[in-house]
């Protein structure tokens with residue numbers, strides 16, 4: 001009841017709008033169908049074609065363009081957390097279309113400590129955590145980023161590989177022997193970051209590592 005009053009009050013003060021075109025929508029976090037259709041593209045990435053050695057499979061929800069690109073960039077670089085409910089709405093509506101079976105642990109691609117301090121949060125955790133909790137899956141921050149890498153988008157494909165090599169280690173005291181891990185990240189570009197994480201998880205005993213990214217600019 002209190003929740004209902006709170007939401008009615010919130011909707012009166014801030015009428016819900018699409019995060020992209022700002023047209024009025026039915027509830028907080030919602031996208032209008034036109035803007036949603038421009039970015040929504042649930043599909044499986046071809047890990048073989050990307051020459052990924054450790055990541056067993058990977059699914060993505062959206063194209064990294066127009067509204068989705070704007071939202072992710074604003075959350076990452078301008079602390080615009082007001083957009084986070086729009087990601088949650090999208091995951092709640094479309095997330096069940098990604099099909100994963102027997103996930104033991106969910107973990108996010110980690111940020112380096114210094115970036116986590118300056119940004120204040122890991123955006124992938126902000127995006128996925130409530131949805132994962134809702135599903136009843138176990139979330140554990142298994143990995144640590146020991147190398148303070150240059151942002152991948154500033155680099156060529158070769159440089160990306162070199163930049164990210166040996167950037168991650170397992171956090172102590174986690175047993176992931178024979179576990180299937182779902183690794184979440186905001187953007188899939190070449191997959192080298194996820195693959196590097198998968199390498200560490202596999203060498204710590206993981207049976208399978210599956211990727212899930214919110215958006216991609218990859219063609220295949």
Ligand SMILES: [Zn+2]
Pocket residue numbers: 018019020021022023031032033034035036
């Ligand atoms: Zn719209």
